Amino acid sequence: MLKSKEKCRNRGLLMLGYMHRGRKIIRKQKKKNKKKKKHEFRDDDLLDHRPYKNDRRVPERHRAVKRSTPVDVIECEPSAKRRRGGEVELSNILEKIVDHLRGETQISLLFLKPVTRKDAPDYLEIIRCPMDLGTIRDKVRKMEYKNRHEFRHDVAQIQLNAHIYNDERHPHIPPLADSLMELGDYLLDESAELLAEAEDAIEH
Numbered sequence: 001m002l003k004s005k006e007k008c009r010n011r012g013l014l015m016l017g018y019m020h021r022g023r024k025i026i027r028k029q030k031k032k033n034k035k036k037k038k039h040e041f042r043d044d045d046l047l048d049h050r051p052y053k054n055d056r057r058v059p060e061r062h063r064a065v066k067r068s069t070p071v072d073v074i075e076c077e078p079s080a081k082r083r084r085g086g087e088v089e090l091s092n093i094l095e096k097i098v099d100h101l102r103g104e105t106q107i108s109l110l111f112l113k114p115v116t117r118k119d120a121p122d123y124l125e126i127i128r129c130p131m132d133l134g135t136i137r138d139k140v141r142k143m144e145y146k147n148r149h150e151f152r153h154d155v156a157q158i159q160l161n162a163h164i165y166n167d168e169r170h171p172h173i174p175p176l177a178d179s180l181m182e183l184g185d186y187l188l189d190e191s192a193e194l195l196a197e198a199e200d201a202i203e204h
Contacts, residue, residue, distance in 0.1 A: 086201025
């Protein structure tokens with residue numbers, strides 16, 4: 001009986017010892033935690049945004065670009081659309097005029113296509129700037145003309161070439177070119193207001 005009582009007492013003392021050690025460890029850990037210096041937030045911390053792994057904020061140097069781009073697009077877009085609309089409108093008007101000229105075959109038949117070497121072997125030796133209604137129509141469709149004056153210049157080139165090459169060779173051809181030019185001027189004057197609106201949109 002005495003031995004068993006001593007064993008129980010010894011076990012109790014061991015348990016008390018373990019508990020006492022555990023409490024000491026906990027106290028030490030608490031003291032260490034208290035001693036750790038807490039980070040004090042300063043104004044510098046707010047200014048210095050350091051990139052973190054999951055930080056998706058935009059760096060300061062890129063913010064101005066991201067903010068300015070939409071504004072620039074909004075400012076430039078209306079004028080670009082207006083210019084493009086003017087080019088399309090001008091092209092539509094000029095295409096109607098050139099189609100009208102091509103349709104008047106009694107005066108335009110000889111000017112519908114480029115002059116070939118088969119038609120006139122020495123033509124390109126004499127005429128430095130060949131022009132025809134087919135080429136003009138292609139330029140209209142590609143929107144190469146920015147105003148009516150450029151278009152008229154090419155029609156006038158047909159007239160000039162006809163005179164240079166045919167005045168002495170084929171005297172009946174230059175009057176046809178003159179009639180073509182006269183009809184072209186009439187059609188341009190008839191569409192003057194629409195042409196002016198389209199040109200204004202292109203220029204501004």
